[in-house]
Amino acid sequence: xxxxxxxxxxxxxxxxxxxxxxxxxxxxxxxxxxxxxxxxxxxxxxxxxxxxxxxxxxxxxxxxxxxxxxxxxxxxxxxxxxxxxxxxxxxxxxxxxxxxxxxxxxxxxxxxxxxxxxxxxxxxxxxxxxxxxxxxxxxxxxxxxxxxxxxxxxxxxxxxxxxxxxxxxxxxxxxxxxxxxxxxxxxxxxxxxxxxxxxxxxxxxxxxxxxxxxxxxxxxxxxxxxxxxxxxxxxxxxxxxxxxxxxxxxxxxxxxxxxxxxxxxxxxxxxxxxxxxxxxxxxxxxxxxx
Amino acid sequence: xxxxxxxxxxxxxxxxxxxxxxxxxxxxxxxxxxxxxxxxxxxxxxxxxxxxxxxxxxxxxxxxxxxxxxxxxxxxxxxxxxxxxxxxxxxxxxxxxxxxxxxxxxxxxxxxxxxxxxxxxxxxxxxxxxxxxxxxxxxxxxxxxxxxxxxxxxxxxxxxxxxxxxxxxxxxxxxxxxxxxxxxxxxxxxxxxxxxxxxxxxxxxxxxxxxxxxxxxxxxxxxxxxxxxxxxxxxxxxxxxxxxxxxxxxxxxxxxxxxxxxxxxxxxxxxxxxxxxxxxxxxxxxxxxx
Numbered sequence: 195x196x197x198x199x200x201x202x203x204x205x206x207x208x209x210x211x212x213x214x215x216x217x218x219x220x221x222x223x224x225x226x227x228x229x230x231x232x233x234x235x236x237x238x239x240x241x242x243x244x245x246x247x248x249x250x251x252x253x254x255x256x257x258x259x260x261x262x263x264x265x266x267x268x269x270x271x272x273x274x275x276x277x278x279x280x281x282x283x284x285x286x287x288x289x290x291x292x293x294x295x296x297x298x299x300x301x302x303x304x305x306x307x308x309x310x311x312x313x314x315x316x317x318x319x320x321x322x323x324x325x326x327x328x329x330x331x332x333x334x335x336x337x338x339x340x341x342x343x344x345x346x347x348x349x350x351x352x353x354x355x356x357x358x359x360x361x362x363x364x365x366x367x368x369x370x371x372x373x374x375x376x377x378x379x380x381x382x383x384x385x386x387x388x389x390x391x392x393x394x395x396x397x398x399x400x401x402x403x404x405x406x407x408x409x410x411x412x413x414x415x416x417x418x419x420x421x422x423x424x425x426x427x428x429x430x431x432x433x434x435x436x437x438x439x440x441x442x443x444x445x446x447x448x449x450x451x452x453x454x455x456x457x458x459x460x461x462x463x464x465x466x467x468x469x470x471x472x473x474x475x476x477x478x479x480x481x482x483x484x
Numbered sequence: 485x486x487x488x489x490x491x492x493x494x495x496x497x498x499x500x501x502x503x504x505x506x507x508x509x510x511x512x513x514x515x516x517x518x519x520x521x522x523x524x525x526x527x528x529x530x531x532x533x534x535x536x537x538x539x540x541x542x543x544x545x546x547x548x549x550x551x552x553x554x555x556x557x558x559x560x561x562x563x564x565x566x567x568x569x570x571x572x573x574x575x576x577x578x579x580x581x582x583x584x585x586x587x588x589x590x591x592x593x594x595x596x597x598x599x600x601x602x603x604x605x606x607x608x609x610x611x612x613x614x615x616x617x618x619x620x621x622x623x624x625x626x627x628x629x630x631x632x633x634x635x636x637x638x639x640x641x642x643x644x645x646x647x648x649x650x651x652x653x654x655x656x657x658x659x660x661x662x663x664x665x666x667x668x669x670x671x672x673x674x675x676x677x678x679x680x681x682x683x684x685x686x687x688x689x690x691x692x693x694x695x696x697x698x699x700x701x702x703x704x705x706x707x708x709x710x711x712x713x714x715x716x717x718x719x720x721x722x723x724x725x726x727x728x729x730x731x732x733x734x735x736x737x738x739x740x741x742x743x744x745x746x747x748x749x750x751x752x753x754x755x756x757x758x759x760x761x762x763x764x765x766x767x768x769x770x771x772x773x774x
């Protein structure tokens with residue numbers, strides 16, 4: 195293994211990987227090396243460009259914390275997240291479509307009873323969200339675990355506020371025995387993905403904007419069904435046709451209906467205008483493990 | 485730009501990049517997206533595997549410091565560094581071959597006069613290195629800037645010792661008007677690349693060893709000539725056929741000759757055995773800027 199040149203190096207690296215005991219890892223690394231080298235050959239990557247890429251990756255890693263995931267932003271903005279999501283969520287047309295996970299999910303979001311206000315003080319116009327969770331045959335899915343998260347009216351998630359010290363605009367609920375869920379929150383607004391790091395530099399260098407259309411995240415789990423990671427997008431909003439992370443699906447666009455002050459769906463009397471959103475989800479049966 | 489699926493996402497991302505003002509950046513990103521997506525499609529990357537990759541990159545970035553560059557190690561161990569080096573250093577056979585840069589070069593290494601001991605206290609058997617720097621027509625290249633760096637007898641570079649507070653086994657020299665250079669140092673020994681991070685995890689998972697054969701790094705610059713980044717490898721040493729970073733070239737293997745105690749090339753009397761290494765370099769004329 196001496197005197198490797200631009201024609202022989204790829205095969206030499208793949209030979210070194212050939213002893214990998216885990217066949218899936220071996221397949222992934224072999225393909226990665228082939229495609230990575232083909233990319234470098236196709237563009238005749240220079241040594242300075244390789245160093246620029248290494249510095250970009252280093253800065254991206256160093257932006258990451260428990261509240262910021264620059265590599266998820268990179269995967270999202272390069273369309274890799276949408277590609278992987280699509281390949282792994284092929285399902286019958288009757289099922290609710292999946293979309294990208296995004297970087298703002300956190301573990302240990304607070305648990306709320308049905309009907310609670312998950313805004314928990316987040317700024318925004320009140321919104322009452324409800325619907326039913328069903329299977330593909332129309333059967334209600336009882337007691338599914340529903341996790342929701344969203345930005346506030348200024349376009350920020352709770353984790354983006356330094357020192358906030360509490361969760362806002364996110365929570366975990368449990369649907370009732372008929373598959374019904376309902377909670378209060380605030381109206382989703384469009385927002386830019388964090389663009390003060392390397393991914394923002396890339397967006398600026400490519401003259402792309404960092405905005406996402408208004409949406410509300412859902413993560414729905416129940417035994418026997420495939421976990422559903424999706425958003426509901428706000429009809430009529432901006433950026434539905436230019437989502438920075440390529441996530442919009444027309445079946446996931448829904449009306450946030452505006453109401454004048456008066457009686458809300460939970461029976462309370464609202465003294466300010468409020469919104470309602472109704473959306474029913476259809477879960478796919480669980481896949482067999484491969 | 486809605487309802488993108490596994491067949492349409494790649495084109496959609498490339499269309500978003502199409503407005504990039506810098507044509508070179510546009511070409512690189514377009515090719516990168518195509519190859520990255522083709523890789524993900526070829527292996528049908530799962531969502532968990534994408535998250536594993538994101539965590540690997542995050543940990544790699546967070547290992548990096550002014551003394552550790554995990555992404556250079558990753559590029560080296562995946563053969564990308566050797567590929568890029570080879571593509572960018574095509575030159576006439578008469579010229580000294582290039583090899584990988586590695587992660588242990590530092591800025592601001594100390595300047596020494598010809599004949600000095602660049603070991604500066606680093607542990608190892610004494611070695612006297614000398615040679616001539618020439619152009620392809622045999623003409624001596626006067627006053628080239630020569631930077632050298634190497635590991636000590638325990639296989640560590642100075643920057644790997646926490647709190648060492650000084651440079652050892654590295655330095656900058658200036659060849660004389662006849663292209664001659666000479667300095668004292670220590671004998672190079674094989675060493676493992678740092679393998680206590682994500683790259684080490686990858687090597688273990690693929691059953692690869694982290695060792696590099698013994699070598700001495702050179703970086704030689706002079707106006708009118710292409711900068712030469714290379715190593716000299718130690719003949720007869722281990723790992724010459726399985727360098728973890730794919731860098732060995734047979735023309736760069738040279739004899740470190742052992743001598744009994746006695747008069748050294750610099751005229752001093754050595755009371756311990758010592759080594760000599762002679763190697764002449766041939767620089768390529770400078771490329772035109774592209």
